[in-house]
Amino acid sequence: MTRSITTEPLTPETFAPYGDVIDAKGAPDKIINQGKCGRYHDRALVDVTPDTGGRVGVSVFHAELRDFPYTLDLIERHPEGSQCFVPMSADPFLIIVADGPDATPHAFVSDGTQAINFHKGTWHGVLTPLSGNGLFAVIDRIGETPNLEEHWFETPWVVTQGRS
Template identity: 75%
Template sequence: MSRRVSIEPLTVEAFAPYGDVLDARGEADKIINAGQCGRYHDRATIDVSEQTGGRVGISIFHATLRALPYTLDLIERHPEGSQAFIPMSADPFLVIVADAPDATPKAFVTNGAQGINFHRGTWHGVLTPLAGNGLFAVVDRIGETPNLEEHVFDAPWIIS
């Protein structure tokens, strides 16, 4: 038996309980580089647990393209640090979050020019690019202690 979740557009307000939306809409906060560059300043807080050590790192992920409807059978979270995904192409990707493993997930789709930063400890689906090359810059905690918890659903969710 599967359960259904509808996708909604990714907005700052709807995503706020789970993390930050990284985008460059509207006027830039600052104009730099002799007037040639708009800086959209401080769009996310990188949160790394001080208790377990570690540091902030930047990695590149190359994820397999997915299609809709998407079967969600696993969610994960990172209790030791936030995790930001910044697409390296102007293509939409699916962002799935949940308040807890037994809660109904929420699904958002980016507009192709947005990235996201999951708050530390937020349950979320795996990286799910819907088009493009599947390349993402990822900013997250690098350290020796475990920073991944996974939950497999007894019955999958269908995201459409």
């Protein structure tokens, strides 16, 4: 049995139930640095459960490039903190989210200029760069208590590329 989903473009509206789209579209919120820099202010909520002893940290991930069709056999979530992925090159990446392990996943493709921040507890696919160097700055919870739950699909999903 094959189950499939098709990607769609990443927009703040379609991604809102799962997290924040971080980009520099439109006019900046503030002009800083002697008028030489536009600040796109407060674009995502970094949310860490306060009573677990964790803190916010910045890491760098180096992920292997992937292709379409993509086989989705695992989703995960982080119940104690949000997780923000900022590509370190202007290349698109695949973003998969789900309302739960039994729900049909949704697949988005960034336009290469967007970063994303998953809300705390959002089920999502693993980091999936489609081109470029696979480097991402990741802002998330660092701590001693468990902050990862995984779900393996008995029947994987096949993700195909839709419109850009």
